[in-house]
Amino acid sequence: MFHIVFSADENYIPYTAVLIASIVQNTDTSKGFERLCQSSNMGDNSAIRNLKVESLSKRQEGYIFHILSDSVSEQAREKLKGLEKSLTEIYPCTIQVHIMQEFDFKQFPKCGAAHSNYLPYCRLKMDAFLNREVEKCLYLDSDMLCLFDIRELFALDLSDKIVAAVGDCGTKNRKIKFVQKGQKKLHFFDENYFNSGFLLLNAKEYRKEKIEKKCEELASCCTYITAADQDLLNATIPQDKVLKLPFAYNFQTICFCYAICKDENPNRLNYTRAEFTESFKSPKILHFGEKPWKYLKSYVDSEGRNISALWWDYAAKTPAFGQELLASKEKAQDYLIQAGLGAEALEHYKSLFGIFKIRSLIANPQEDLKVLQSANGIPDEAFGLCLIVGEMIFYARRRKRGALSVLLKIHKVQKAFLKYHHLSRME
Structure with a gap:
């Protein structure tokens, strides 16, 4: 057996x-x-x-x-x-x-x-x-x-x-x-x-x-x-x-x-x-x-x-x-909010006002419904990355962390994604 x-x-x-x-x-x-x-x-x-x-x-x-x-x-x-x-x-x-x-x-x-x-x-x-x-x-x-x-x-x-x-x-x-x-x-x-x-x-x-x-x-x-x-x-x-x-x-x-x-x-x-x-x-x-x-x-x-x-x-x-x-499947939608937040952060974090955008995403949960609508448009290849970044926003909310620490983490993860994501898929 x-x-x-x-x-x-x-x-x-x-x-x-x-x-x-x-x-x-x-x-x-x-x-x-x-x-x-x-x-x-x-x-x-x-x-x-x-x-x-x-x-x-x-x-x-x-x-x-x-x-x-x-x-x-x-x-x-x-x-x-x-x-x-x-x-x-x-x-x-x-x-x-x-x-x-x-x-x-x-x-x-x-x-x-x-x-x-x-x-x-x-x-x-x-x-x-x-x-x-x-x-x-x-x-x-x-x-x-x-x-x-x-x-x-x-x-x-x-x-x-x-x-x-x-x-x-x-x-x-x-x-x-x-x-x-x-x-x-x-x-x-x-x-x-x-x-x-x-x-x-x-x-x-x-x-x-x-x-x-x-x-x-x-x-x-x-x-x-x-x-x-x-x-x-x-x-x-x-x-x-x-x-x-x-x-x-x-x-x-x-x-x-x-x-x-x-x-x-x-x-x-x-x-x-x-x-x-x-x-x-x-x-x-x-x-x-x-x-x-x-x-x-x-x-x-x-x-x-x-x-x-x-x-x-x-x-x-x-x-x-x-x-x-x-x-129970119909009840799951928080992941769309998470991915939407990640997509928003990735789009703006490199801009001149990126840190203010991230600060807004952390401080204003009432805006989550806005990003929920756009989450379905995220390309499949990028969806996982958006989830990872979205979790950073959620974590900062729970632990009351500042926008700068989130911005630095986003930079690190985005850099790793761009460098390593395609390596195994190309071989």
């Missing part, structure tokens, strides 16, 4: 359902696991051909999906049963819900990515819900979409690696502050920093190296942490115990707008431009920064497709949840 783990509160159950449906619907039922992973087939897969494949043995087909949560209503449980029943007609699967208590995370700080609840830390304890016979499991964030037969991941030979993961696309100039034996200390991350939204876990090595305990011990003495579980895992798992996978397996969608690769800046994406381009053309799992249930339009992929629309295609085909999701 193939064990796949998610963490989701009640609100995220429908989005987790879409991800589960995409996994099952992309499973090639004409091929068993052994046939799928024969060396000839794996060799055709450019993203995985250079990775070691384990000696294949017969494996029972079927997915066991584990949802870790703080609370799931009876109504949601009934829908999950309906989802399970419908998807099993395509490929065998079961869905199990595991409720976790806040007491289990008393040592973990509520700050950064975990400022509102402890759910981001749940993946650290996923081994507690697996049988000891389970050697390998996959953790996925709920804001993802699967576009390939995910069973191929379970053929990877992890050997003595604790985890297989994908590099994070953000800056690596980050740190953890903690206290050890009464002394303040810093842990700095480097270019090997990975994104914890995708974790192919070697359960045996995870237990052997006591990673959960190490994360809890570090968390208990942290005074500053930004990315919650992601920072803890990067700090406690040695670099030589991480198998780096191609970016395709956790394609963070902001990189459809632009990506800065390691041969261009060592502190950014830890893949060469050539490696990134290969993943850009054939992503396997999309990891949405701009959530498609809020952003009906964001970035376009290498084929010019609106990736949010792609998610909605799967949402519409998700048993038990599709109708509910489609009904």
Whole structure:
């Protein structure tokens, strides 16, 4: 069986359902696991051909999906049963819900990515819900979409690696502050920093190296942490115990707008431009920064497709949840205001009076309806950039930041977009 783990509160159950449906619907039922992973087939897969494949043995087909949560209503449980029943007609699967208590995370700080609840830390304890016979499991964030037969991941030979993961696309100039034996200390991350939204876990090595305990011990003495579980895992798992996978397996969608690769800046994406381009053309799992249930339009992929629309295609085909999701679609319009604000800022920020225009956009939310009308005219290729800049306006409003800081950020992002946006699309 193939064990796949998610963490989701009640609100995220429908989005987790879409991800589960995409996994099952992309499973090639004409091929068993052994046939799928024969060396000839794996060799055709450019993203995985250079990775070691384990000696294949017969494996029972079927997915066991584990949802870790703080609370799931009876109504949601009934829908999950309906989802399970419908998807099993395509490929065998079961869905199990595991409720976790806040007491289990008393040592973990509520700050950064975990400022509102402890759910981001749940993946650290996923081994507690697996049988000891389970050697390998996959953790996925709920804001993802699967576009390939995910069973191929379970053929990877992890050997003595604790985890297989994908590099994070953000800056690596980050740190953890903690206290050890009464002394303040810093842990700095480097270019090997990975994104914890995708974790192919070697359960045996995870237990052997006591990673959960190490994360809890570090968390208990942290005074500053930004990315919650992601920072803890990067700090406690040695670099030589991480198998780096191609970016395709956790394609963070902001990189459809632009990506800065390691041969261009060592502190950014830890893949060469050539490696990134290969993943850009054939992503396997999309990891949405701009959530498609809020952003009906964001970035376009290498084929010019609106990736949010792609998610909605799967949402519409998700048993038990599709109708509910489609009904919520009509309420989404804040993304148009955000894109419209971004377009206005980009149009005027270089002008003599640009700073005054940006100051007006920050200070006068009542003008949002004006930009809403013009958002539909933004070209597809520029829409994602406009969203990024529009979020800067929203952020400045929330945090009461000045126009100058926004203007400088716009200049930096626009410059990067013009320099890097077309590189992967041209190759």
